[in-house]
Amino acid sequence: MQSVLHIRTTGPGLYEFTDDVIRFVHESRVQEGLLTLFVQHTSCSLCVQENADPDVRRDLEEFFRRLVPSSDSPSMRWIAHTVEGPDDMPAHIKAVLTATSLSIPVVHGKLGLGTWQGIYLWEHRRRGGERELIVHVGA
């Protein structure tokens, strides 16, 4: 079973959509299987991270902002791909440093997440946008 999830983002940061995935798994009626997420973009990405303290998401975003500054920063003047704006090439770099696809086992009809794990779309563009993900559940 497959579906497409749409997630609207308004700027850089982590957007939780765990509930959408839980709903999809529930509707699939799969008892034992494998859930896979795939993001159809190259300037946002996926991660599973702590969903308790919101500071964790802020710190993740800040670490990435410091590791990969925008291409108009003095340290990033070597970047050639600037035509789509100073946040575009850093967004591609942040995407390859994280994940484009992610798989989570379905156990006894439920997503096998740990107690503190949430599923996030990580937006790396300043303007954000309407993001599409394919969700697939199989044997």
Place this chain on the structure above:
Amino acid sequence: MQSVLHIRTTGPGLYEFTDDVIRFVHESRVQEGLLTLFVQHTSCSLCVQENADPDVRRDLEEFFRRLVPSSDSPSMRWIAHTVEGPDDMPAHIKAVLTATSLSIPVVHGKLGLGTWQGIYLWEHRRRGGERELIVHVGA
């Protein structure tokens, strides 16, 4: 077929558990399929790396220690999530830079690893702990 693997860690570093996965695949009797690992924590992660020279693991650990210093280091004073200790937020960062899930094809009843590849749990917390992984093998 699914199972849970428990891995006890005693501090930062890479812990090989290739043999546990090989045993699981053998017991599953799957001849052609896909093995997926999923770690149920946000401060440790997964990787496939060289299992020949132990210096490779030490160097990987040292690179990450330098890239993401503990939050009481002068360069990391901007970190907000410090309540669980100076190694906690860096552990989350290291986890998103590596992998939470990993898939390896099963070919002719065997795990399709390359000659020098081993499967590792990468512990990012100083104290370590009892870590849980879900293993799933399907079509």
Place this chain on the structure above:
Amino acid sequence: MQSVLHIRTTGPGLYEFTDDVIRFVHESRVQEGLLTLFVQHTSCSLCVQENADPDVRRDLEEFFRRLVPSSDSPSMRWIAHTVEGPDDMPAHIKAVLTATSLSIPVVHGKLGLGTWQGIYLWEHRRRGGERELIVHVGA
């Protein structure tokens, strides 16, 4: 259904092989399923990235070259694993920062890539080589 893909590389950089994967999916006749790629090496890796402007690949490569300089660089003298050359340990580090496996849903008989997404083998060794990947498509 499974197969092995061989990709010849001649030095560091991203090598697109999207067409090989599309051909495999087509031959499999799978209509709805999951395609998984697994690279059997620890000094090259996988990514899905933009296949429009070639500058994106050059900038990705340059970012990684700056983030993980060769082990004969002044800042990397702490590296212990140098026996296979100054580009070997950095190659392992770059591999863990990206992906060893990657899954893409097959939707209506076609690979579910976004408009600008291509599939790349990322070679991290200077000499390159003959690289092997397992492709698996399942339910």
